[in-house]
Amino acid sequence: MDAANEDERHWHRLQVAGLAAKAYATLFLMITGATPTELDQFSYTDALEVEKSPIKKELSAVKFRAGGKTTLYNIGRDTGLPLLKEYLKLREWILNGATHEGLFFTMPATSERISTNPEFSYLKTTEMMAGFFRSISGTFLDPTVRILSARKMRKHKSLGMHTAGVSPSTVAANLNHSEAVNLSTYSEATPEQQAAEFGLFWRAMHHAAYVVRERSQRPAKGEVATATGHCDEFSQPIPVRDFGAVAIEPNCRSQSGCLYCEHYICHSDEEDLHKIVSLQYVINSVRKAAPDAAHAEALYKELSIRIEFILEALGERSDAVKQLVEAIKVKVFEYGELTPFWEKRLSRYEKMGVVF
Template sequence: MAFAGLVFADSGANLAVLQQFEEPDDLDEQLAQPDRISLTQKAVKFRAGNKLIEVHLSATTMTRLATYLHIRQSLVDALGSDIAPMFIRCSYPKAYHEPTSISPLRRDFLQTLRKRVKAIGVNLGDVTFQELRVFKQQDLVRRAPLPVAAKLMGHSVKTAVKAYSKASDDIHRRELSSFLESLQETVLKPNQRAIKGVSLQVIPVGSCAEHGKPSSVKASAILEPNCNKVEGCFFCDNYRIHADELDLRKLMSCRWVLQKIVPLNSDSLQAYRVYTAICDRIDALLGELKRRNPSMHETVRVDVEENGQLTDYWSRKIQQLYLLSMLPAA
């Protein structure tokens, strides 16, 4: 039941659809080579109502899907019976005893899940399926075009527009204003090499306005700025990047290496959160660089992503990972 809750939170599917999900014939192939939607999202297709439904899951949840299926099959083997739905609940004669049967998820799934996790000291909070879906919808429309968000949520574009409009206008204005101000301050003109008379110091992902004096972008940043760690630069007030070919290549090289190493920490929730935050920051900066110079962005993208032409720093990093056998041989 806990894993079904993760799938619901990731996908935003309503309970009726979640109850219908069945294992497709090609699920093993999908898990071996999942469709990548973004740096942090992957797609899988489940069967429901005689058709395939595309579901977007976080990279972490996707890696755990195979483990869940293995546990499910072990239960089936032990109990000697199986049912069509992929997501199931176990029945226990008494607390802390072995399960005696499996059955489909029921309408009281959320209440039952809340009760079971509370028994181990975890409080899920008093939230409904509808509230979770509304939150998921608003998160999706911020990250993807409305038609894509509507398709993922399984309803019309009109419904997606209504859900988006329900969000507070003041919150959106504050978020947008803060976001744009941050980009404008961080991304510099190609020929700007100093700020207030102080020369910028070159770093592997751009430049630094005051190296050795890290300053957090905001108090709630998931990663503390740290001059000794490249990833800490993205959450520092002193971080700067030029709208030129060199810094664009630095950012794309960094993202290319991150795509390689994320599976190494796929089972760590904290590592996944940090990875997601870094990727979101990089994508925002790349979006601003693309807006300023689309042709340069495309040229460097092809050079890095398709031809593997990384900066020297990131080339050495990826070589080190191979030498340490932390990545499979190409």
């Protein structure tokens, strides 16, 4: 034991260092969202530039499945850069004066019979990951923890960015594929996330039904007319309870936010119906004309569904109200007759260059 401890480059130390190097490679696979083929191409020269430059923060690789396109992968200066600096120190100690072009590499087998001039070969990430997870399962990780493939890591990165509200175009660019590929393959939510979203959706729908069914009457004393209906406590916005985070926070200066406020009231008369259908028309116009269609869809889809549910709930009150709802929809969507407020808002968008 004493003899081993006195040897700074004992084979067991090299073995543990090799395990640590694989852990760093796995971390960078998670951070960058690169494919194994691309991670294998990350160069030591690129890494040195990232470490020393105050601006550069990407590692590059050639994506063969994209016709030889050069791709860049951001490691992040807050989390990835400190990890890179740690790894470069470990890398220098492992090489011990030897050189290697790749940022990551495969170490020779470490044992008591290790040669004095070991050879370091290029990393094969797929093989490395399988062996790495086998070696840490049951020792550093609970054996019940499932092994993540590189594809699942990319998917988790994509879902994390979508959950954080990053636009689909940015997420796709970060993972170096098209928006179509990202939305079709890397955007499927987990069962737990789907359950939470559906729960939030139905709570919102039940509250909307309560608002229009219990309060659908002529404006009472103290109610203030708004661009989307009426309000019984103007300038005191309160988010609807039990909704959690919503896409649009209640704000008396933001008319669309009224639909997520405890004080919002929609009456089953021509005045309020014309207001809310006009809002629906503007929302749908913006969704269709936005340059980042996917991002606009994600932002306004819930609001559009909420408006439609309120209209359906109002229509269920009586045949007369249902006929009035249909008549207002024809008036707005076929003839383009909006309320003065929403007509001015739409004109303002057109002056800004938004083409409908």
